Amino acid sequence: MGKMDPNIKDSLDHIRAATQELHGAISDAAAKRGGATKADLEAFAQKAKAAAESAKGSLSTQHDAAKKHVADAVTQLEATQKHIAESLKSSGQAFQTSVQKVLADARASAQKISEAVAAKRSAASAKTPK
Numbered sequence: 103m104g105k106m107d108p109n110i111k112d113s114l115d116h117i118r119a120a121t122q123e124l125h126g127a128i129s130d131a132a133a134k135r136g137g138a139t140k141a142d143l144e145a146f147a148q149k150a151k152a153a154a155e156s157a158k159g160s161l162s163t164q165h166d167a168a169k170k171h172v173a174d175a176v177t178q179l180e181a182t183q184k185h186i187a188e189s190l191k192s193s194g195q196a197f198q199t200s201v202q203k204v205l206a207d208a209r210a211s212a213q214k215i216s217e218a219v220a221a222k223r224s225a226a227s228a229k230t231p232k
Contacts, residue, residue: 113160114168118219120153121175121212124182128205138201140190146204147186150211154179157215164218167225171218178211 128146131138157176164172185207189200 114219117156118215121215124149125208125212128208132201132205137198143186143189150179150182165222165225167221168218171214175211175214178207182207
C-alpha cells in the first residue's frame with residue numbers, strides 16, 4: 103500500500119480529539135456542583151453519536167492494526183449513547199450514578215482511539231526502512 107494517506111491519519115486524529123473532548127466534557131459536568139444536568143447529557147449524546155459515525159466511517163480506511171481498536175471505540179461510543187438515554191430517564195442519585203457509567207464509557211472510547219492511533223503509528227514505522 104506504500105505511502106500512508108495523510109487524510110486517513112487526520113481522520114483518526116480528528117476522532118481521537120472528538121472522543122477526548124467528549125470524555126473531558128462529561129468529566130467536567132460530572133465534577134461540577136450539583137453534577138451533570140439532563141441538558142449536558144443531551145449535548146453529549148450528540149457528540150457521542152457524531153464521534154461514533156466518524157469512527158464507523160473511517161473503519162474501511164483503517165490499517166488492520168488500528169481497525170479492531172476503532173471498532174471497539176465504536177462499541178464504547180454506542181454504549182455511551184445507550185447509557186445517556188437511560189440516564190435521561192432517571193433522576194436524583196440514580197441520575198448521577200448513571201452519569202458515572204457514561205463517563206466510564208467515554209473514557210474507554212477515548213482510550214480505544216488512542217490505541218488505534220498508536221497501532222497505526224507502529225505499523226507505519228515498521229514499514230519505513232531505517
